[in-house]
Amino acid sequence: MTIDVPQEILDALTDVDMPRLPPEAAPSETVRLADVDVPVYRAGCVIVGSGAAGLRAAVEMKRRGDDVVIVSQSAWGGTSACSGSDKQTLHTANTADQGDNYKAMARAIRSGGAMDEDTAYVEAVGSSRMMASLQFLGLPLPQDPLGGTLRYQTDHDEVGRATSCGPRTSRLMVKVLAEEAIRLGVPFYNQTTAVKILTEGDGANRHVVGMLVMRAGDRTEKNPLGIALFTSDVIVLAAGGPGELYRDSVYPNGCFGSLGLALEAGIELVNLTESQFGIGTRREGFPWNLSGTYVQAMPHIYSVDSEGAEHDFLGEYYRSTRELASNVFRKGYQWPFHATRMLDFGSSLVDLAIYRETAAGRRVFMDFNRNPLPVSGDLPFSLERLDDDVRLYLGKAGADQDMPIDRLKHMNPLAIELYRRYKIDIAAEPLEFAVNNQHMNGGVMVDTWGRSTLRGCYAVGEAAGTHGVTRPGGAALNAGQVFGTRAAEHINASGRAKGAAAKDITATAEAGITDLLGALSTESPFTVKSIRSEVQARMSEKAGIICDQEGVSGALIEARKLNAEIRGKGVAYGRGAEAVRGVQWRHMALASEAVLSALDFFIRNGGGSRGARAICDVEGECLPLAHSGPLQEYRFRKERQAHRQEQIVVRLDGDEIRLSTRQNRAFDESAKSFFERDWPAWLTGRIYDLEADE
Structure with missing residues (x-):
């Protein structure tokens, strides 16, 4: 049974007004x-x-x-x-x-x-x-x-x-x-x-x-x-x-x-x-993650080339309509890209396919007014022909409607309402999206x-x-x-x-103000726009979900060069607001070098593929398969279990990034508190370990 949620309730949960700030002291x-x-x-x-x-x-x-x-x-x-x-x-x-x-x-x-x-x-x-x-x-x-x-x-x-x-x-x-x-x-x-x-x-x-x-x-x-x-x-x-x-x-x-x-x-x-990467709408419009019911409604996903022709590209990756639709659904609760889910025709094969389409210059869309198209030579989409976990979820949710938009409206009408607030009606037109960086x-x-x-x-x-x-x-x-x-x-x-x-x-x-002013220059060739363009392109193209040692090492050399030049020539600005952005982009260029340094260190020390990225290697143990055949270009290394027990530490020493590793701090699950014994530590503040700050 579908319960129609009144519009005023939808409004209250999507248009959330923030309080007015008090006057500043x-x-x-x-x-x-x-x-x-x-x-x-x-x-x-x-x-x-x-x-x-x-x-x-x-x-x-x-x-x-x-x-x-x-x-x-x-x-x-x-x-x-x-x-x-x-x-x-x-x-x-x-x-x-x-x-x-x-x-x-x-x-x-x-x-x-x-x-x-x-x-x-x-x-x-x-x-x-x-x-x-x-x-x-x-x-x-x-x-x-x-x-x-x-x-x-x-x-x-x-x-x-x-x-x-x-x-x-x-x-x-x-x-x-x-x-x-x-x-x-x-x-x-x-x-x-x-x-x-x-x-x-x-x-x-x-x-x-x-x-x-x-x-x-x-x-x-x-x-x-x-x-x-x-x-x-x-x-x-x-x-x-x-x-x-x-x-x-x-x-x-x-x-x-x-x-x-x-x-x-x-x-x-x-x-x-x-980091975390996953599918979402681009920041140029209304940036939003497309997890949960957006994909559990199983819309049709396709790409459009420069001539306007549509491509049902997911059919080249999955072996059956059932497998394709079930893995689109699983992106709802397997939203972040994970290298191992590219294997065995898993849900991150969806991310890889979208990544390849956008890298080829095609725009990718999801259409909530069409069900997934059948894989070549297979039966058409049917709610009765889905993997057991998917059918069970949809059954419990009561999402047995014929079209994706109706399944989405039944499971989560707020998901539709939200885009309408930004003048995007996903009930009437396809939604453009891509694989994006989402969380550090x-x-x-x-x-x-x-x-x-x-x-x-x-x-x-x-x-x-x-x-x-x-x-x-x-x-x-x-x-x-x-x-x-x-x-x-x-x-x-x-x-x-x-x-x-x-x-x-x-x-x-x-002294701090002198350093700050010295990092800014009205004559510098490095503008906010130029630094932004260089840093963002390098990170998206060399440090996204698909990486390899050569690409990361080359990107790190370029990042170091950029920061050395910024230190020597400063960042250009005109008005005061541009000076603020100049400082922020100097910081962002430094953060980029730090991320690439850590990633290069990880890969050079045998680091394999895990949460954020697939580390591609011609000698890698893992090979994603597609309906069209093995994806040799994306053969990747397995994660080494030893790396799960440690963390890479990064610090800036002068102008140099220094790297080291440390073991994860342990927690003794067998240890138990005892009230009379442990209460004094709370009463005296010993639990805060303040001696370490003295």
Whole structure:
């Protein structure tokens, strides 16, 4: 039975209005540094980013009485507020039915390897508290009549721990957290871009003392670039992932993250080889992931060449109509590309086929008004001729309608409604899409409290490199909430953010401003446009889902050359806004070199194919097969099990990228707490390991 959902309910779950920001506080003073009149803002902690993870950290800190502010390049403009999928997933412990085993959940989260075991357990055990607090704030997670949370299966999830508010789940999370932050009186500084972390001390004693930003509101005749100083002993990096790194990307425009910012500050990064790629609509229009019911409705997928001729290209890869349609369906919960799923006519063969079509200059579409066409010589599409897992799912969902658009409307009318908001009617016209970069699983290396290797600097959300090779769909939203809370608890226990920082750091700030201005030049041949074009093309063409040693090594040489030239000649700018972008693209070029360095290191040390990429090799053990024959060009290496037990660490030493490996931190599943024995550690704050910061 199909239940028609009233339009006002559909509207409420797709048009999510964000709260108005409070007025900004004025600077405490203005000082003359490096011939610039620099406004000074003082805080106990500065959080960089206004997404779900950063807001969670701010709310939890403010509740505990800490002095905290949020700086944001564009409030409500990041991935949390602007990205999603058909029914965007929040992955948490399944407390309905017979409940969940946190240790089993932790094993599932870290199952792809290259992930710290203790981090996985922290995310698992923290998920119940996180979900309950979001519901308390008003997040409308769906329930059954007895109060259990409705669940379904998602990527890398065999149990069914996923839940959703619809396509705007993360935006709704941002909304309720932002409303709480505003209610608590957290100051926001919008149109404010972090450009340099300021530190003092040497070696293990080096620590955060503040941050330089560029602010549109602080541009004056005596400060044309809007440089401002935030003095603070604590910084939380929560600015998301490096969305601008790839040309073929489903990130919203303007998402730069903080990898380059962190590298320049000497902070160690980890797992930069690990990303997620999958099918989605291009960022030039409305960027959105095409997972879940978009593909479970089984639309017809085809390409169009430069002369307008259609090509039913998937029929060249799958042996039967049943196999083709069933694997299109499986992209719903096997959405990210994974090299091993190209084997045995699996679901990632769909990604490879789409990748090859776009590389050949063809445009790819899905048509919800046509069922998949029959494979040559086979029977036509039928809901009765599908693999057992597919038929069972559709049967339980009641999705027995004749056409894909009707199956989609029955299973998830919000999926159609969302595109209509952006003047795309998938009920009336085909939808163009491609394989895109979607998420960075690596990032700043942190411990179980979110601490980076720089004292006073924490990282949460996609900025933190906690996810390993694979992760269940929606686990990143959970991780950001759990670690936003953990970082806030640790900062509060340290006492560093009880009040606004009062230390005089003008000498350090002046040196930082001098460095910043030296990296910009009105005469440089390197413009934002030229750097963007070069970096994005190189990353999409040499470091996407298909890689090989020669291509990555060549790309790394070119990336090093670009960064050396940028260091020598700076980045060109005209107006103040262009200077901000110039700094961000300098950071992005550096992040690109770091990713390619890690990937080159991995491949040269025998690294094989896993989550993000297929490492192609003529001597590779794995050969994808297609209906048309073996795909020799895409023969790839197997993953080496030893690499699952370690992570690649990246840091910037002067102008050189340094690489090393470390073993995953272990978690003893047999260890058990005992109340009377362990309570004193909580009462005295020993659980926070504050001695490591002294």
